[in-house]
Amino acid sequence: MTTxxxxxxxxxxxxxxxxxxxxxxxxxxxxxxxxxxxxxxxSTIFGRSWWATNDVTSLETIALPLLAVLITGxxxxxxxxxxxxxxxxxxxxxxxxxxxxxxxxLGMVAAFDGIHDARSSFGAFSGVLLALIRLVxxxxxxxxxxxxxxxxxxxxxxxxxxxxxPVA
Numbered sequence: 170m171t172t173x174x175x176x177x178x179x180x181x182x183x184x185x186x187x188x189x190x191x192x193x194x195x196x197x198x199x200x201x202x203x204x205x206x207x208x209x210x211x212s213t214i215f216g217r218s219w220w221a222t223n224d225v226t227s228l229e230t231i232a233l234p235l236l237a238v239l240i241t242g243x244x245x246x247x248x249x250x251x252x253x254x255x256x257x258x259x260x261x262x263x264x265x266x267x268x269x270x271x272x273x274x275l276g277m278v279a280a281f282d283g284i285h286d287a288r289s290s291f292g293a294f295s296g297v298l299l300a301l302i303r304l305v306x307x308x309x310x311x312x313x314x315x316x317x318x319x320x321x322x323x324x325x326x327x328x329x330x331x332x333x334x335p336v337a
Contacts, residue, residue, distance in 0.1 A: 183244065187237040187254045194233050194261050198268075201225050205272065219276030226269045226303035234258035235310045238317050247321070255318035262311035269304050276300075 205221040208214075224230075238258050242251035280297050284290045318325075 180244070180246075183240045184248050184250060184254075187241045187248070190233040190237040191254065191257050191261065194230050195257075197227075197230055198225060198261065198264055202268065213279070215275055215278040215282070218272040218274075219279040221272040222269060222276045222300050225265055225272060226300060226307055228303070228306075230261075230265060231303065231307045231310050234261045235314060238314050242317050242321055252318065252321040252323045255314060255321055256323060258314045259311065259318055262307060262314055265307045266304065266311055269307060273300055273304060 201221050201224040204224070205217050208217065235258065238251075238255050241248040241254045248254070277297065280293045284293055315325075
């Protein structure tokens with residue numbers, strides 16, 4: 170008696186799911202950037218930065234690109250476009266880490282603004298600590314994605330510098 174196997178039925182949709190996961194993160198990052206750039210009534214760049222840090226470094230924006238890389242580049246057989254998926258995930262992680270770091274540093278002003286007692290200082294400290302941990306998780310996921318990208322044959326190379334002109 171053979172046991173039913175859903176593996177072939179599921180594996181054929183891995184590329185579709187990878188595109189959906191990467192697209193979701195890209196759209197989420199776009200709207201986070203847009204809400205950071207466009208001020209609302211009474212908002213400051215520091216307050217918007219604090220909220221943007223929480224949006225950009227959410228656990229779903231950290232986990233979904235890595236999941237796309239894992240299901241296309243690690244699960245056998247490797248999807249033919251796995252290197253492309255890894256590259257897109259790497260670009261998303263570059264944005265997450267760089268923009269997340271910028272908004273974290275600017276948002277620290279808003280995080281510690283209005284501290285007036287022990288409870289509010291505890292809330293500010295826990296918020297900053299958790300945001301910092303999410304940034305570290307994003308950097309770690311970026312490193313794993315970079316390793317997967319290079320293992321799949323991808324290269325990030327700088328353009329060659331032209332030779333200096335001959336001295337007359």
